[in-house]
Amino acid sequence: MRNTLVLNASYEPMSTVSLQRAVVLVLQEKAVVEQAHPLRMVRATGLAIPVPRVIRLRRYVRVPFRQRAPWSRRGVLARDQHLCAYCGRRATTVDHVQPKSRGGADSWLNTVAACAADNQRKADRTPEQAGMLLLRRPFEPTPEASLMLALGLRAADAGELAAWLPQPAAA
Numbered sequence: 381m382r383n384t385l386v387l388n389a390s391y392e393p394m395s396t397v398s399l400q401r402a403v404v405l406v407l408q409e410k411a412v413v414e415q416a417h418p419l420r421m422v423r424a425t426g427l428a429i430p431v432p433r434v435i436r437l438r439r440y441v442r443v444p445f446r447q448r449a450p451w452s453r454r455g456v457l458a459r460d461q462h463l464c465a466y467c468g469r470r471a472t473t474v475d476h477v478q479p480k481s482r483g484g485a486d487s488w489l490n491t492v493a494a495c496a497a498d499n500q501r502k503a504d505r506t507p508e509q510a511g512m513l514l515l516r517r518p519f520e521p522t523p524e525a526s527l528m529l530a531l532g533l534r535a536a537d538a539g540e541l542a543a544w545l546p547q548p549a550a551a
């Protein structure tokens with residue numbers, strides 16, 4: 381796959397992202413194109429931009445992407461796209477799968493987005509004890525996803541754009 385290298389504002393290499401995400405970062409003015417493919421263009425409604433090979437963030441981001449993304453409630457909600465892990469409806473709270481009172485950690489793998497009702501219903505119990513099923517397993521964001529989270533972009537932003545982006549031609 382053709383990936384785009386992302387540099388921090390300080391020109392320090394951070395991560396690679398998919399072409400779709402690179403284009404989203406440029407269109408949302410989070411990043412500028414430092415190096416583009418000389419011939420290939422990506423077309424959006426009303427504009428065409430050269431396929432970015434290297435982009436640079438407009439503002440310096442401190443998150444150490446080569447290491448693990450720091451856990452945060454905001455990050456968990458963004459990772460789960462604000463959808464409850466138990467019922468799929470809109471989530472505004474973060475649930476500890478293994479409750480904190482039972483030694484559950486503030487970690488990516490132990491927390492999920494949950495609606496207030498399900499969070500309250502589950503209370504200080506494990507999903508098994510509460511008879512509740514997790515619709516999906518919690519996961520640790522990839523460096524690429526962490527970067528999008530840190531920049532305040534939802535994964536869906538890239539998904540929506542994927543509809544009009546051409547598939548990269550075979551080399």
Ligand SMILES: [Zn+2]
Binds near residue numbers: 464494495496
């Ligand atoms: Zn729910």
